[in-house]
Amino acid sequence: MASTFSLRGWIMQQVKNRYNVGANLVKPVSNTAIARRPRMEVLPPADTRHVIDVPLQSVTNIEMKTSAVDRSKGFLIANLPLFGAFAIGVWLLSGMLTNAPLFSFLGLCILWSSFVLAWLASYWYTLRVSAEGIAMFEAKSKWRIIEKEHDRRWQHYDKLAEQESE
Numbered sequence: 001m002a003s004t005f006s007l008r009g010w011i012m013q014q015v016k017n018r019y020n021v022g023a024n025l026v027k028p029v030s031n032t033a034i035a036r037r038p039r040m041e042v043l044p045p046a047d048t049r050h051v052i053d054v055p056l057q058s059v060t061n062i063e064m065k066t067s068a069v070d071r072s073k074g075f076l077i078a079n080l081p082l083f084g085a086f087a088i089g090v091w092l093l094s095g096m097l098t099n100a101p102l103f104s105f106l107g108l109c110i111l112w113s114s115f116v117l118a119w120l121a122s123y124w125y126t127l128r129v130s131a132e133g134i135a136m137f138e139a140k141s142k143w144r145i146i147e148k149e150h151d152r153r154w155q156h157y158d159k160l161a162e163q164e165s166e
Contacts, residue, residue, distance in 0.1 A: 071130060079122050087115035 091111040095102040127133040 068132060071132075075123075075126055079119070083115050083118045083122070086118045087111050090114035 088111070091102065091107060091114065094100070094110045095107065100106045128137075
């Protein structure tokens with residue numbers, strides 16, 4: 001055990017650590033303050049509860065006025081390039097995957113039908129989340145409740161009529 005320790009020590013003396021060489025050693029910077037900081041007294045906690053009865057200087061009131069025409073134009077501006085790119089992509093993909101020529105009636109039908117289907121899917125989704133769609137959903141829900149109440153009322157009337165006839 002002792003011979004191994006001395007061999008290890010001899011190996012450690014032969015191998016020089018490159019980080020211990022004086023030229024590579026980074027000397028620490030002395031910690032001297034540039035300006036002396038004066039001692040401050042810590043203030044005791046103060047009661048900061050107070051009421052300010054002053055109106056705000058600026059009040060923001062955002063009122064958005066739009067119409068169905070504005071929303072429909074925005075829908076077309078935002079989505080027509082997407083529909084066109086989708087239709088052209090489907091058209092090119094159909095030309096590569098089938099033996100039909102691109103510039104044929106079949107190619108035109110594929111281009112047009114993919115454009116229309118993308119437009120219909122986007123229109124259906126937009127109608128579901130737009131102001132008109134929400135109003136239509138609310139109206140349909142209210143009419144559905146009225147129809148259910150109407151059906152229950154007639155079921156009750158039918159039961160009363162059956163009881164009277166017996």
